[in-house]
Amino acid sequence: MVTQRALLLRRTPFGESSLVVRLFTPDLGRVDLVAKGAYRMNSRFFAVLDWFHTLEVQFTPKALGLAPLASADWALRRGALAARPAAYRAGLTVLELCDAAARHGQPEPELFAQAEATLQHLHQGGLPAALDQVLFELRFLELLGIAPALAECAACGGPAPVLRGVDRVAFSAGSGGRLCAACAETARRSGMRVGTMPEAVLEAALMIPARPRNVLALAPPEPELLGRIQDLTGRYLDYHLESRLRSQHAFLSESNRNAPERGQPPRLGPVPSHP
Numbered sequence: 146m147v148t149q150r151a152l153l154l155r156r157t158p159f160g161e162s163s164l165v166v167r168l169f170t171p172d173l174g175r176v177d178l179v180a181k182g183a184y185r186m187n188s189r190f191f192a193v194l195d196w197f198h199t200l201e202v203q204f205t206p207k208a209l210g211l212a213p214l215a216s217a218d219w220a221l222r223r224g225a226l227a228a229r230p231a232a233y234r235a236g237l238t239v240l241e242l243c244d245a246a247a248r249h250g251q252p253e254p255e256l257f258a259q260a261e262a263t264l265q266h267l268h269q270g271g272l273p274a275a276l277d278q279v280l281f282e283l284r285f286l287e288l289l290g291i292a293p294a295l296a297e298c299a300a301c302g303g304p305a306p307v308l309r310g311v312d313r314v315a316f317s318a319g320s321g322g323r324l325c326a327a328c329a330e331t332a333r334r335s336g337m338r339v340g341t342m343p344e345a346v347l348e349a350a351l352m353i354p355a356r357p358r359n360v361l362a363l364a365p366p367e368p369e370l371l372g373r374i375q376d377l378t379g380r381y382l383d384y385h386l387e388s389r390l391r392s393q394h395a396f397l398s399e400s401n402r403n404a405p406e407r408g409q410p411p412r413l414g415p416v417p418s419h420p
Contacts, residue, residue: 149173150220151200152260154244158184165211166194167244168202171257175247178204178214190217197223197236197264206250223268231274232267237392238278239263242285245386259284271362275375276353282378283354291385293322293377295351300328307344312409316342318384323347342403346373349413356416363417373410376402 154175155167164183168176183190193200199221204212226232243260247253263281267274286292298305299321306325307314315329316322317339324332329339349370353361366374379397383389389397401407 146203146205146215147173148201148203149176150257150261151176151202151217152240152243152257152264153194153196153198153200154240154247156194162188164190164194166214168200169240169243169247169253169257169260170202171254172252173206174251174253175244175249176204176206177211177249178202179211180214180217190214193217193219196240197226197268199223199261199264221265223264225270226264226268229270229274232270234392235274235278235281236264236267238390239267239281241390241392242282242382245388245390246285246289256285256288259288266358271358273365273368273371275371276361276365279350279371279374279378280354282382283350286378286381286385289385291321293318293350293381295323295347297323298325298328299323300332301325308341311341311405312344313341313405314344314347315339316347318381322381341405342377343373343410345410345412346370346377346403350374350377352413360416364414366413367411370410370413373402 149170149172151168151170153166154169157165159165159179162182162184164180166178166180170176180190180194182188183194194217198219200217201220202214203216204214206212226236239260243256246256263277266277297303303325305314305323315324317324317332317337319337320332333339349366379393
């Protein structure tokens with residue numbers, strides 16, 4: 146019997162009153178279990194197995210088949226998160242990304258800690274939900290080793306200056322991000338799709354994670370700039386996961402917010418000075 150902290154990733158009805166649940170744990174990664182009788186009013190699981198809460202669960206792992214969930218209780222509840230639509234969507238994005246990246250039986254302590262912290266921030270509501278989501282997505286890409294190059298050329302590591310006459314740079318998700326002119330041409334010749342991205346968006350995506358949360362709370366990015374960063378991370382994840390997250394379908398179904406015809410985005414404001 147093992148005891149683990151866990152986040153609920155999926156739940157599927159099983160039989161008349163049970164649930165098959167997929168949990169994300171720090172030490173065992175993804176775990177699929179059956180919660181017998183979970184829909185019964187007198188069940189020890191009733192109303193416990195819900196999104197966004199940190200759970201404490203007990204079960205005996207099995208090599209094959211579904212192990213039964215022996216017990217589950219709340220370690221930390223986050224009911225306020227579900228009451229705000231923007232936070233709810235961002236929270237679902239966090240859980241979907243964990244489901245996409247975590248492996249069965251493999252420890253994922255860093256990803257679990259980042260997901261749990263982000264859900265807690267969304268619950269507390271100190272920053273715009275989209276900003277907490279972007280911060281998680283950028284960290285998620287780092288943990289997977291596929292973070293986009295935002296300052297230098299992804300291919301050669303050298304400078305990747307703006308294109309002549311426009312404040313935009315060559316960018317390719319398939320090549321790993323920002324590109325210099327020579328590497329962009331090489332990528333095009335190899336059949337890779339290469340577009341352009343406003344430099345202000347890449348600069349903001351690079352600078353925001355380095356700013357303390359209290360500074361971001363005082364001076365968050367303007368909504369237009371934040372939407373463009375979210376569009377950047379969302380479409381980059383689309384490419385590398387080869388699947389669109391359900392929670393992001395509506396947002397990314399709109400036309401690309403960083404397309405040239407959208408014009409120049411605002412730049413990230415200066416860091417507020419403290420008295």
